[in-house]
Structure formats: structure tokens, C-alpha cells
Amino acid sequence: MGLDRRALIVAGLALTASPLAVRAAPLPPVPGEMALGSAKAPVQLVVYASASCPHCAHWWTTVLPEVRKTFIDTGKVRLVFREFLTPPNEFAAAGFILARRVPGKYFEVLTTVFQKQEEIYRSEKLFEGLQAIGRQYGLTDAQFKAALEDPAALKAVNERMAKAVNDGVEGTPTFFVNGAPYDHSADFAVLSKAFAAAAKG
Numbered sequence: 709m710g711l712d713r714r715a716l717i718v719a720g721l722a723l724t725a726s727p728l729a730v731r732a733a734p735l736p737p738v739p740g741e742m743a744l745g746s747a748k749a750p751v752q753l754v755v756y757a758s759a760s761c762p763h764c765a766h767w768w769t770t771v772l773p774e775v776r777k778t779f780i781d782t783g784k785v786r787l788v789f790r791e792f793l794t795p796p797n798e799f800a801a802a803g804f805i806l807a808r809r810v811p812g813k814y815f816e817v818l819t820t821v822f823q824k825q826e827e828i829y830r831s832e833k834l835f836e837g838l839q840a841i842g843r844q845y846g847l848t849d850a851q852f853k854a855a856l857e858d859p860a861a862l863k864a865v866n867e868r869m870a871k872a873v874n875d876g877v878e879g880t881p882t883f884f885v886n887g888a889p890y891d892h893s894a895d896f897a898v899l900s901k902a903f904a905a906a907a908k909g
Contacts, residue, residue, distance in 0.1 A: 733887045738790065738875075740868045742814050744776065745786035751779070751906045753787050753899075754884040756872055758794040759803030761880045765822040767894055774896045785903055789815075792880050793869045799834045801865045802856055806838055809855040810845040817845055 779785035828837030
């Protein structure tokens with residue numbers, strides 16, 4: 709059983725926008741963003757990622773754990789996560805909706821989606837793969853189906869995508885460090901240097 713395209717209204721968003729301008733201050737909050745770490749952290753790392761993006765999954769599962777341990781959990785960096793949709797859009801949207809449907813465990817669920825993304829793709833059973841993750845976090849199959857068919861949830865995920873596109877985001881993963889576009893290597897060592905420079909202002 710595949711994801712029902714009629715249930716996920718995510719197609720047709722135009723990916724055209726003007727280039728991003730470099731900013732000198734942390735990006736202002738936007739509706740629906742999720743965050744890890746202290747709001748008082750001197751460095752803000754904004755990450756636009758898609759639940760369906762293999763590059764995002766690799767960064768999230770291999771680099772972020774060390775970034776979180778060293779910088780986020782110690783109050784040095786605040787991670788602000790913003791959702792973006794990449795093909796297959798239905799899988800990305802469903803992954804985000806699922807993560808929001810489990811109370812208080814958004815990042816835990818999203819991490820599981822990234823961890824199992826490759827396995828799910830290999831199985832070619834996208835719906836069933838996400839459904840199994842839902843069960844892992846206590847959702848019944850009926851609750852999972854209802855989440856994906858929730859008009860408010862579908863509208864919200866589309867609005868978050870549209871906002872990202874309007875802000876000039878064109879792909880994933882996309883990073884900003886203290887408001888400035890970050891176009892360098894996103895491995896731990898290089899990010900660490902960027903955080904240090906940003907902390908000094």
C-alpha cells in the first residue's frame with residue numbers, strides 16, 4: 709500500500725525565489741519551527757531539512773548527535789529546525805505529521821524516521837514503514853491514518869513549506885549560523901569552527 713496522494717496535498721509548490729541575503733543576526737522565529745537547546749545560547753543553528761532527503765538523514769544520524777552532545781546540550785548552540793519537502797513529498801510530509809502527532813517526542817520520532825529512511829525506501833513500502841514507526845511510539849493504525857488525513861495538519865505542513873520557499877530556501881539540508889547562510893562542510897569539525905567564530909561575533 710502506497711501513500712495516498714489524495715490525503716497529502718503537497719504537490720505543486722513552486723520552488724522559485726530570490727537569493728538569500730546574508731544577515732548579521734539570528735533569524736526571527738517562524739510558525740511551526742521546532743527547537744533544541746537554550747534560547748539564551750550565543751549561537752543559533754537553523755537547519756532546513758526534509759524527512760525524505762538521504763543527505764539530511766546522513767547528517768542527522770551521523771553529525772547531529774555529536775553537535776548535540778558538545779554544543780546544544782551544553783547551552784552553546786540552539787538548533788532551530790524547519791521542515792522542507794523534497795521528493796517523495798508525500799513521505800516527507802507524512803514523516804513530519806507523524807512526528808508532530810506523538811506528544812513531546814517530535815525530535816525522537818523524526819530521528820527514527822531518518823534512521824529507518826533507507827530501509828523503508830528499499831522495502832518500497834513507504835506507508836507501512838511510517839506506520840510501523842507510529843506503532844513504535846504508541847499510535848494505533850487508526851490514529852496514524854487519521855493523522856495523515858487531518859486537514860489542519862496537511863494545511864500546516866504546506867504552509868511551512870511555502871514559507872521556506874518564499875524565504876529563498878531551495879533544497880536540503882540548508883544551514884544558517886547566526887542568521888548567515890552556511891555553505892561550507894557540515895561535518896563536525898568545520899561546524900565547530902563556525903560556531904566558535906559566531907560566538908565571538
